Amino acid sequence: MSANRTEIYRVDIEITAPVYDTEVTARVADAVTNIFPNADLEESLGEIRAEAHSMEQFSELLHRQEILDTARGEFFSNREGQIFSFALKKQAAFENRVNFSVGEPDELGEIAVRVRVDEPTLEEYVDHVAPPTEDGRPVDG
Numbered sequence: 001m002s003a004n005r006t007e008i009y010r011v012d013i014e015i016t017a018p019v020y021d022t023e024v025t026a027r028v029a030d031a032v033t034n035i036f037p038n039a040d041l042e043e044s045l046g047e048i049r050a051e052a053h054s055m056e057q058f059s060e061l062l063h064r065q066e067i068l069d070t071a072r073g074e075f076f077s078n079r080e081g082q083i084f085s086f087a088l089k090k091q092a093a094f095e096n097r098v099n100f101s102v103g104e105p106d107e108l109g110e111i112a113v114r115v116r117v118d119e120p121t122l123e124e125y126v127d128h129v130a131p132p133t134e135d136g137r138p139v140d141g
Contacts, residue, residue: 009125010118015039015050017090018109031093032111035061055115059129061098068138071130074100082122085114 015036019028025048029041032050037057039050062071075084087110092099101110117125131138 008119009054009128011053011055011125012116012118013039013052013055014114014116015048015052015111017048017111019043019046019048020109023108027094028090031090034096035088035093035098035111055129058098061096062130063138065098066136067098068130068133069136070100071098072126072132074102075126075130079122082118083114083116084122084126085112087112 013036015032017028017032019025025043028048029043032039032041032048035058036050036052036055038054039052041048041050062068074086078085087101089099089101089106090108090111091106093111115125133139
């Protein structure tokens with residue numbers, strides 16, 4: 001095996017978001033695809049479910065918004081084995097922004113995300129999506 005840094009990531013991402021009576025389903029679908037553009041969406045009554053295998057756009061947004069440390073904290077504090085989960089505010093996702101939902105539930109509901117890492121390890125995948133930072137700048141390991 002060569003020593004190049006091209007990692008193969010095998011992850012399964014489950015995304016669910018409630019669709020309230022006051023909302024347009026397509027708009028909630030847009031909120032999900034703004035963050036996870038490669039997600040396969042399925043609409044059911046009152047809910048959108050999606051499956052994805054990449055967090056590239058999500059990672060890009062974390063870098064752009066400079067919230068890598070916040071993201072790492074969320075991922076590691078909601079971890080069980082090779083699975084980590086987090087919730088995103090739907091309103092921010094409508095606006096192509098990542099805003100973690102912590103504390104009070106959002107009135108518009110939340111986009112719930114559950115990530116299972118098959119390869120490599122959860123830590124390595126988190127480092128890929130949200131690298132550690134030093135003085136607010138990503139540190140390449």
